[in-house]
Amino acid sequence: MDEILGQVLRNAVWERLDMLAELANRADAPSLLSVARSELPRLTEGWRAMLAAHEPDEKGNCPACSSRWRQQKAPCSVWQAAYEHLVAGGLAPTTQPARHANRTRVTHSGRLATGTR
Ligand SMILES: [Zn+2]
Structure with a gap:
């Protein structure tokens, strides 16, 4: 997938x-x-x-996140x-918003954490 198509795809998902x-x-x-x-x-x-x-493979590694060189x-x-x-998070979705925002920044390029759209 080329870079522009990837950006279009990501924007569509963020907008959804x-x-x-x-x-x-x-x-x-x-x-x-x-809804x-x-x-x-x-x-x-x-x-x-x-x-x-x-899902982990038989060796307990994630096949999607592993590479040939790094498991x-x-x-x-x-x-x-998913667990979080x-x-x-499903048990107490609003108890620790700052911690939640920090994790979102780490995993999603800062877009949600900064609040810019
Ligand atoms: Zn994985």
């Missing part, structure tokens, strides 16, 4: 996430219910597909992010 966050914050209850019914299955399927690619032990950063956002 922005739109969903905006809906969660501002939509009325009927609209929110409709939740259509988007939650898509989000869960997306997580499942991504996590399946990062990445499981759980890799994708699984760690889906399990740990």
